[in-house]
Amino acid sequence: MYFATESPVWGGGRAFYDPHATGRVLARAHLVTAQQFADIAAQEMYREPGADLDLGDALTQGRAVLGGGRYETLVCAGQVDGMPVLTFTAPWGMDDVQWVVPSSAYVRFLASGLLSAGAWDVDAVASYVAACPGAVGHWSEQGIADLLSEGA
Numbered sequence: 001m002y003f004a005t006e007s008p009v010w011g012g013g014r015a016f017y018d019p020h021a022t023g024r025v026l027a028r029a030h031l032v033t034a035q036q037f038a039d040i041a042a043q044e045m046y047r048e049p050g051a052d053l054d055l056g057d058a059l060t061q062g063r064a065v066l067g068g069g070r071y072e073t074l075v076c077a078g079q080v081d082g083m084p085v086l087t088f089t090a091p092w093g094m095d096d097v098q099w100v101v102p103s104s105a106y107v108r109f110l111a112s113g114l115l116s117a118g119a120w121d122v123d124a125v126a127s128y129v130a131a132c133p134g135a136v137g138h139w140s141e142q143g144i145a146d147l148l149s150e151g152a
Contacts, residue, residue: 001025002094003102003134005070013100013134015110017089019063019075026128027087028117029080041088044071059084065091099134107139108147115148122148 002021003013017025032040039049045067057064058074066072073091076084090097102110107129114125126144129135 001132002099003132004090004094004097004100006100007103007106010103010106010109012103012106014070014106015102015132016070016094017075017077017087018094019077019089021094025077026114026120026125027077027085028113029085031083037086041071041074044088045069055086058086067091094133101134101138104147107135107144108150111144111148 001015001017004016005014006012007014017027034055035052037055038051038053041053042049042051046069053066053074054064055074058076062076064074066074068091070090071088073089075087075089077087078085111125111129114120114128115122120128122145123141126141126148129144130139130141
């Protein structure tokens with residue numbers, strides 16, 4: 001995971017997944033239907049929800065580029081309990097763009113979501129997020145842990 005581009009909603013960098021980067025990505029999964037996934041993806045792509053997405057290439061080839069914008073690339077990151085883990089990200093790689101520091105509100109939101117998955121404790125989540133490109137050097141583990149305790 002890395003942070004890049006400027007979110008008008010959050011006021012800082014957005015989180016992206018680079019499936020070609022080394023290392024691991026912490027994530028929280030939600031069980032949704034194909035139509036629900038298509039609606040969520042459409043909203044993130046600034047498109048009208050309601051249209052089905054062709055998930056064929058993402059499911060069979062691991063990736064489908066629907067456009068050049070942010071969140072317009074579908075990725076199948078594997079399976080959990082026999083079900084595909086689909087996400088959307090940018091068509092570019094982590095080292096192809098300038099990293100952008102995420103805002104405190106976004107870091108709190110993202111880290112809280114990871115924490116609520118129940119697989120990691122505050123220290124693990126804070127360490128992970130603080131080490132992500134865009135956050136590293138700007139967000140400390142303690143700073144993220146403090147954000148999480150503020151939201152508790």
